[in-house]
Amino acid sequence: MSYNMLARRQQLMGPNVPTFYEDPVHIVRGQGVWLWDTEGRRYLDCYNNVPHVGHCHPKVVKAIAQQAAMLNTHTRYLHDGILDYIERLTVKFQHGLNQAIMVCTGSEANDIALRMAQAMTGKTGIIATDNTYHGNTTAVAQLSTRRPPIGGYPSHVRLVPAPDTVRPLGGSVQAQPQVFADNIAAAIAELEQAGHGFSGFMLCPTFANEGFPALLPGFLNPAVKVIRDAGGLILCDEVQPGFGRIGAAWWGHEWLGFSPDVVTVGKPMANGHPVAAVISRPDIMGAFRDAFGYFNTFGGNPVSCAAAMATLQVIEDEGLVENACDVGAYALDRLQAIQHPLKAEARGLGLFFGIEFVVDDGTPATDFTARVVEAMRHRGILLNRIGRHMNTLKMRPPMPFSRDNADMAINALEDVLKETRI
Amino acid sequence: MSYNMLARRQQLMGPNVPTFYEDPVHIVRGQGVWLWDTEGRRYLDCYNNVPHVGHCHPKVVKAIAQQAAMLNTHTRYLHDGILDYIERLTVKFQHGLNQAIMVCTGSEANDIALRMAQAMTGKTGIIATDNTYHGNTTAVAQLSTRRPPIGGYPSHVRLVPAPDTVRPLGGSVQAQPQVFADNIAAAIAELEQAGHGFSGFMLCPTFANEGFPALLPGFLNPAVKVIRDAGGLILCDEVQPGFGRIGAAWWGHEWLGFSPDVVTVGKPMANGHPVAAVISRPDIMGAFRDAFGYFNTFGGNPVSCAAAMATLQVIEDEGLVENACDVGAYALDRLQAIQHPLKAEARGLGLFFGIEFVVDDGTPATDFTARVVEAMRHRGILLNRIGRHMNTLKMRPPMPFSRDNADMAINALEDVLKETRI
Numbered sequence: 001m002s003y004n005m006l007a008r009r010q011q012l013m014g015p016n017v018p019t020f021y022e023d024p025v026h027i028v029r030g031q032g033v034w035l036w037d038t039e040g041r042r043y044l045d046c047y048n049n050v051p052h053v054g055h056c057h058p059k060v061v062k063a064i065a066q067q068a069a070m071l072n073t074h075t076r077y078l079h080d081g082i083l084d085y086i087e088r089l090t091v092k093f094q095h096g097l098n099q100a101i102m103v104c105t106g107s108e109a110n111d112i113a114l115r116m117a118q119a120m121t122g123k124t125g126i127i128a129t130d131n132t133y134h135g136n137t138t139a140v141a142q143l144s145t146r147r148p149p150i151g152g153y154p155s156h157v158r159l160v161p162a163p164d165t166v167r168p169l170g171g172s173v174q175a176q177p178q179v180f181a182d183n184i185a186a187a188i189a190e191l192e193q194a195g196h197g198f199s200g201f202m203l204c205p206t207f208a209n210e211g212f213p214a215l216l217p218g219f220l221n222p223a224v225k226v227i228r229d230a231g232g233l234i235l236c237d238e239v240q241p242g243f244g245r246i247g248a249a250w251w252g253h254e255w256l257g258f259s260p261d262v263v264t265v266g267k268p269m270a271n272g273h274p275v276a277a278v279i280s281r282p283d284i285m286g287a288f289r290d291a292f293g294y295f296n297t298f299g300g301n302p303v304s305c306a307a308a309m310a311t312l313q314v315i316e317d318e319g320l321v322e323n324a325c326d327v328g329a330y331a332l333d334r335l336q337a338i339q340h341p342l343k344a345e346a347r348g349l350g351l352f353f354g355i356e357f358v359v360d361d362g363t364p365a366t367d368f369t370a371r372v373v374e375a376m377r378h379r380g381i382l383l384n385r386i387g388r389h390m391n392t393l394k395m396r397p398p399m400p401f402s403r404d405n406a407d408m409a410i411n412a413l414e415d416v417l418k419e420t421r422i
Numbered sequence: 423m424s425y426n427m428l429a430r431r432q433q434l435m436g437p438n439v440p441t442f443y444e445d446p447v448h449i450v451r452g453q454g455v456w457l458w459d460t461e462g463r464r465y466l467d468c469y470n471n472v473p474h475v476g477h478c479h480p481k482v483v484k485a486i487a488q489q490a491a492m493l494n495t496h497t498r499y500l501h502d503g504i505l506d507y508i509e510r511l512t513v514k515f516q517h518g519l520n521q522a523i524m525v526c527t528g529s530e531a532n533d534i535a536l537r538m539a540q541a542m543t544g545k546t547g548i549i550a551t552d553n554t555y556h557g558n559t560t561a562v563a564q565l566s567t568r569r570p571p572i573g574g575y576p577s578h579v580r581l582v583p584a585p586d587t588v589r590p591l592g593g594s595v596q597a598q599p600q601v602f603a604d605n606i607a608a609a610i611a612e613l614e615q616a617g618h619g620f621s622g623f624m625l626c627p628t629f630a631n632e633g634f635p636a637l638l639p640g641f642l643n644p645a646v647k648v649i650r651d652a653g654g655l656i657l658c659d660e661v662q663p664g665f666g667r668i669g670a671a672w673w674g675h676e677w678l679g680f681s682p683d684v685v686t687v688g689k690p691m692a693n694g695h696p697v698a699a700v701i702s703r704p705d706i707m708g709a710f711r712d713a714f715g716y717f718n719t720f721g722g723n724p725v726s727c728a729a730a731m732a733t734l735q736v737i738e739d740e741g742l743v744e745n746a747c748d749v750g751a752y753a754l755d756r757l758q759a760i761q762h763p764l765k766a767e768a769r770g771l772g773l774f775f776g777i778e779f780v781v782d783d784g785t786p787a788t789d790f791t792a793r794v795v796e797a798m799r800h801r802g803i804l805l806n807r808i809g810r811h812m813n814t815l816k817m818r819p820p821m822p823f824s825r826d827n828a829d830m831a832i833n834a835l836e837d838v839l840k841e842t843r844i
């Protein structure tokens with residue numbers, strides 16, 4: 001069955017379409033933190049952040065169905081849905097971030113954020129961390145490409161080494177914040193020298209794709225000073241940490257303790273319905289709309305807004321941020337207590353966990369980590385890997401994840417770690 | 423009410439958010455070809471192509487609601503929905519276009535199409551028509567920007583004059599196809615000279631945003647020869663003409679009679695749910711995936727596929743392409759029979775119509791056309807304007823538009839034309 005599906009995918013979707021797992025999972029049903037495959041086998045979802053309030057949450061499904069039956073137009077007509085939602089969303093931000101553009105994907109949101117920095121500064125140079133991912137449009141993919149693009153690497157992009165807690169920049173966790181900032185300062189100088197100038201710095205405040213290092217609040221302070229002194233904007237990609245994922249706060253920047261100029265949100269925003277947004281200040285919004293104009297046909301349509309509003313309501317009604325805090329701390333304690341010769345670190349923020357494996361000399365245990373992921377999948381627990389070396393287990397379940405769910409996942413992980421060949 | 427809504431929009435969405443009409447319409451409900459505002463007033467929708475099979479079509483709403491309640495994941499798991507849909511969609515294409523990537527917006531689709539041309543040719547130069555619009559990402563917006571971008575106009579983009587039937591290129595409708603091709607040849611030479619090389623030509627096969635000129639099949643033949651001889655790809659943006667809008671065929675390129683290398687579809691594809699796609703040949707798909715890699719979190723999710731499949735099914739079940747042909751011809755006859763001193767041309771393809779107005783010396787009657795649009799809106803008929811000079815009325819109703827609907831709209835138009843100050 002799987003083999004035929006893969007052949008059919010290749011025939012209809014082309015080569016190299018990514019799937020999870022050596023033996024990909026054929027899912028047909030989801031509810032809460034559970035998924036079922038074609039043979040009725042149940043999986044505990046410890047990976048998916050898009051179904052933020054749980055797969056197929058009935059209140060979100062109902063909101064989508066009701067609005068889809070009532071009206072689905074665009075923002076060139078007036079509609080209360082988008083205004084009610086933006087009002088509700090922006091009260092969750094400080095720093096004067098009180099306006100929003102609604103779009104369909106995090107990629108579209110980040111593509112706008114880059115242009116906001118250009119519009120405010122009149123410059124094009126942009127800095128991001130290496131091994132990051134901010135999306136798939138041409139402009140945004142330039143920040144994360146691993147392959148030389150046609151026409152060569154773009155000269156207006158500079159990448160600085162991402163922070164790491166197992167192999168910290170500058171050799172120590174204490175030195176790392178300043179070294180990170182110094183690298184940004186050097187990149188700014190290069191961009192100025194090359195004639196691009198410096199428009200801004202884009203980051204995920206939890207450096208999730210970079211390996212989700214165990215940073216402490218305040219880490220970014222030296223970098224913020226460098227960026228501010230150079231007149232650049234801070235573009236904060238909250239697609240992964242946002243909407244309470246990290247438990248301690250609604251947004252990653254709030255927890256890390258800095259003031260972004262532009263925030264982007266996406267994936268979990270409407271529990272899987274294609275919705276994303278850019279939140280910013282009126283001065284930046286005005287500069288962007290003056291310089292570029294912008295209209296998005298599907299962005300902010302009444303159905304998308306209803307889906308996003310219902311998702312936000314469920315997060316609050318069901319206390320899911322508090323749950324992320326509670327279950328997150330409980331699970332992290334258990335993960336940190338795991339003893340294994342290759343385990344370098346277990347880190348977590350709310351319901352986002354990374355468990356990193358290295359061999360004796362500090363070499364990333366990439367293959368071992370891959371084997372753990374596959375073994376977990378065969379035990380009915382879905383998780384995956386992140387980081388530069390893909391040697392960090394990534395657990396990031398839907399937000400209604402309970403202590404029982406955590407026990408089930410971690411018990412299985414303990415067994416798998418014992419059984420997996422080193 | 424409207425005033426407060428506009429102030430609230432400005433406060434929450436920022437300045438310069440585009441709306442239709444001097445007195446924007448506040449829509450709360452839609453069904454078929456009808457829309458209703460907050461005061462219960464009914465409008466005949468003669469403009470919106472996104473609700474392709476009619477606003478809130480019950481079969482599409484049901485498909486969305488059922489799938490949203492069952493499962494909504496992404497393409498890293500296996501699912502039949504995307505395979506069944508791509509299979510069903512691609513049989514509607516010839517020229518070896520039998521694979522697809524599903525994304526969320528036409529902008530994302532065109533952003534990929536540009537990179538497919540780069541991947542196949544190893545070059546970056548791209549040509550489009552002036553006054554076109556292919557989307558809002560940074561890369562795609564470079565083809566349609568009216569404002570100097572930060573950092574200057576990109577040197578790898580060349581724009582050629584779009585065809586026109588009231589003011590044809592080269593002075594005559596007969597000369598126009600070759601003049602259009604000659605301009606492309608000159609642009610290719612410029613791109614080669616500048617060191618970018620020529621990757622491809624992107625067009626809407628009905629030149630909808632350029633004013634929807636009354637071209638004849640075969641128009642593009644000389645241009646196709648020039649593009650092929652130079653080794654470039656033809657990127658066909660079917661976001662507006664696609665899915666039977668033009669009545670005579672499912673796709674604009676099929677009607678105009680040329681063989682594209684890449685086709686993009688969007689807006690009407692899932693009746694308003696954010697879905698779009700890129701359809702191409704296996705060699706191009708392979709080159710793109712080798713050069714760039716690509717994953718879109720929301721693209722091709724089970725709910726999006728269910729919405730797209732239901733929309734396609736309704737188009738067929740209700741004979742909407744045939745209806746576009748029949749009602750389109752009927753309405754075009756009536757539009758062409760209208761006598762008015764400023765009327766230069768009434769043109770149409772299926773359920774897409776342009777009625778162009780000029781004053782005696784050929785000057786575009788832009789203000790007059792704007793007054794007609796506003797007067798129609800106040801009579802409860804929603805339409806708008808297109809073209810370089812915005813002097814062409816644009817009618818492009820949902821596809822279930824009937825002869826009675828056409829009579830209602832055109833009767834109102836006749837009255838408005840008599841009453842509107844020249």
